[in-house]
Amino acid sequence: MNGLIPHIDVPLISADDISVLALTIFFMPIITFVLLFFTGKHILAPIRSWLATGVMAVMFVLSLYLHIHTEGEHISRWIWFEIGSLKFTASMLVNNYSTTMMVIATFVSLMVHLYSVEYMRERRNHSKYFPYLALFVSSMLGIILSDNLMITFIFWELVGLASFLLIGFWYEKDSSAAAAKKAFLFNKFADLAFVIAIMMLFANYGTAEISVLKEQVSITPLLNAGIFGMPILIGFMIWFATVGKSAQFPLYVWLPDAMAGPTPVSALLHAATMVAAGVFLLLKTSFFLGDWVGNLITIIGCITAVLAALQAMRTFDAKKVLAFSTVSQLGYMMMAVGVGANDAAFFHLATHAFFKACLFLSVGAVIHSMHHMQSHQFDHGQYKDLDTLDMRLMGGFRKKMPLTFVTYLISYAALIGLPFFSGFLSKDAILGALYDWATVSNTWTWFVVAAAFSTVAITAFYMTRQLIFIFFGEFRLLKTDMSYKQYFDHITESKWLINIPLIALATLSIWFFFSINPLHAQTGWWMKQSFVSGEHHVFHFFIPILASVLSIGAAVIAANRYKNVTVFVDRYVGLTKMFAQNFYIEKSMDVLLIRPVMLVAELCGSTDRWINHLIHGKAYFILVLAQCADVFDRWIIDGSVHLVSAIINGIGSFFRSYLKGNVQQYFYFTFIAFALILVWLAWYL
């Protein structure tokens, strides 16, 4: 490097119709945000909910239109700002890939909005809820559309901000505020890597335009052989940024805590906006990934998938089970990215968005009715602290809420990967890619494949456990408190505003939306149109069979295990504790990172104090010296000057004492003095 910024020619491209439409869609939620954020309190609650929902519906329709009419790539690029001769550009890329993501994001957001209209009705701080949602969606659209990593970073941070606001929406609860803070800080830590990546890009290429870089960057075998070649290191940094947003080991611990937010927010966060952003960014910039970074991504993804799935097996919090399952599925997507199966990862991201949103909203409906029971009891003059998320207190909702049960069942089947459901197709694609990768690589890769397959089984296990806890058996809350009986009898299906999103999302979890062939996605229109790389996968027949057998087997085992459980005795207290503590990740972070930093800080502090003492000592020394100098100055130097002046003053006053102010006397003296001078002169001359 010679200190000059490398120059790559970045052509400016004006926006065409497609780009303008995409920009319009992007700006719509921003307008909603500004309008509702500043004037929300003066608008009636139903109007503002329906306004936000209506805008979202229009956005969805426009996105769909955009998706249908987009062919090829539509890049538009402008000068953002200039510093001297440096030009910073902003750009937008519309292609099949981004419009697909837009359709998914806007659709899930629309469903969540519809759901929220009912779910958030009469909740505290309602006027702020929809603007925050709009901010969330618009930032996500920004990430999707942006073709410049600097612009992406701005929206990346905005997504972080919006998630912070929404996770901490009920901030008067301490757990909510803490979860929001945790999510924010964990994300910030990872975002540091993003900043470093952008700096590296500017130092090496002088631009952060993804499509320009895509043509410039090529990872040669030579680069792959070395560890710290420049594009590879950039890829590593970008991946680390996604470790925070897409909740990978060891930073995934914020996501389960993020369940403190409202349930629709969880659905949005897990399906369309927050966690998808990381995977999506990594797919966009996958040309940076070198061999060892790819392997690292796969290994970390694998660890994430297994650990989170294990934790999901032992938690009783209905939403946390789903949160851990999201983390686990994100691990799958990352594994696919790591082995280079970008289309499989994106496919799983899409299918996961629908079925996970559906799962969250279904469980949310159940939680909603639990809430209703609690508040009914409150209306009757009793308040009992009831953990409405605790699955141990649920049960028997199958008969009370059959529609919710059906939608949950469909998305459940999609998640555990049963045939004829969307999850089966995408999971099969990922497992197939992993298998292909392992056959050409080293022996350790088979551990990853084995872990991926066992996670399929674990997933089926914990999801079946949740299914049985919530929907089957008897309503276990009555065992501890019969006073809920009258309210439980009155539980009915939720309102239609809640049911419509459930039905829509559940429908989209069925296979035919993605592929005509229910057993293989390669023939489906989805993989043909929305893929990233377009490479062809070999179809291994045994993989879907093995995965299905594993998941059905695990589901049956779980069903037998939990079918008749009424009393909860924890036989593995240590295990539960370890899982509840997130495998001591936070603790080890505390011990490995925070404590040493604090120790160093303490050391620095005490060193600093010592330096302060030294400086103070020096100051005192100088002060004493100054006092001495002062005394010397005052008495010796000033004194001698004063003495001289006093002598002269004395002489002066001696002579002055002879003068009485009479003019003639002055004249007389002058005369005598003059005469004396004359005499003196005469004497000498």
Place this chain on the structure above:
Amino acid sequence: MIPIDYYIIVSILLFSIGSAIVFTRRNILYVLMGIELIFNAANINLVAFGQLDPYLNGQLFSMLIITVAAAESVVALAIVIVLFKKLNTIDLNEITQLKEK
């Protein structure tokens, strides 16, 4: 031509008379007159010695002194008037404002 000694004698006499007036009289106007006499003593010297100078510089200089003395006596008389207005006296024994308080 009158020898130069006579001029000097007259000049000394005038200077002595002027000085005596200045030293002895208490009236401020007399003192001023004495000063005029001292001026004229000097003038006589200048004129007398100026005779010996072919360019007559000394005599010219005495003309200048006469002019300046006239102007100066105007200023002196003005001061006397102001003094009289302020102190209501022209007795030099009573005017001792020059003494340091």
